[in-house]
Amino acid sequence: FQGRQPFSLLFEGPPQPVLPQRIYRISHPQLDAMEIFLVPVGRSESATQYEAIFN
Template sequence: MHLPPELSLESFAPHAGTAFRLRAPGAPVALELVKAVALGHGRVGARTPFSLQFLGPEGHRMEQGTRTLEHPAMGPLDIFLVPLGPLQGRMRYEAIFS
C-alpha cells in the first residue's frame, strides 16, 4: 500500500487544481483535486483529520474502494475513494483521512 503516514492536509493542499492519474483498466483516468479541507482537530500528537474531493469524468463511474492515484510531485498513493455523485457534468469522489 502506498500511503506514507506523514501525509497530511498540508501535503495535498498545494496540489488543489491539479490532476491525479487513476490507474484504471484500459487507459488512465484524470481526477482533479478540487478541495482539501480540515475536519476539526485530531488527537494530541496525531494528524488533523481532513478530506479530499476529486472530480473525474462522469462517464467513468467507480464504486467505492481503494484506488492507486499518481501525482507528479507526490508519486503513487493508495487512497480509499467514495463516490458522492455527479456535479456539473462530472463525477465527484471523496477521501477521508482521520
Template sequence: MLSKDSLADFQSVLYSRFQAESDSGPVELKLTEVEVKQASPQAEQFSLLLKGPEAPFLPQQMYRMNHEQLGELDLFMVPVGKGKDGFLYEIVFNRLVTG
C-alpha cells in the first residue's frame, strides 16, 4: 500500500499502467499526465490524468487501483473527456505535507 500518495510517487510512474477494479472486471488505464496545481511547503495540490479504453466506461466513484510499483490505492476518479479511442479520467489530490 502506498504510504504517502505524494506528487513524487506518481511522477516516478508517469506513462505506466494501473488497473482499476470495476463491476465488469479489471480495466487497464495509462497514467498520461501528472499536473501540479499548486504547491507550498505545507500542501501539495496535483492531479493525475489517465487514459482508458472505450469500453467499459467507468463512472465517477471510488476505485481500487492496482499498480506494480505503488501497490493498491483507493482513489476517487472522475471521467473528464472522450477521445476517438477511449475515455480520459482525472484523480485530484489536495494533501498536507508532513515533516
C-alpha cells in the first residue's frame, strides 16, 4: 500500500447481536474474499456501526 492514502470504511449491521472486535472474512460476488479487522464504533436503536481502517 505504499503511496496510498489511508482510509476507513463504515459498515452498518443490526442492533443485536453486537459483533466483537476481531478479524472477519468478508466476500462480495464481484470481488475476492478478504479478511478485515472490524471494530464496533457506534450503536442506535436500529443499528450497530462498525469501522475498518486501511493504512
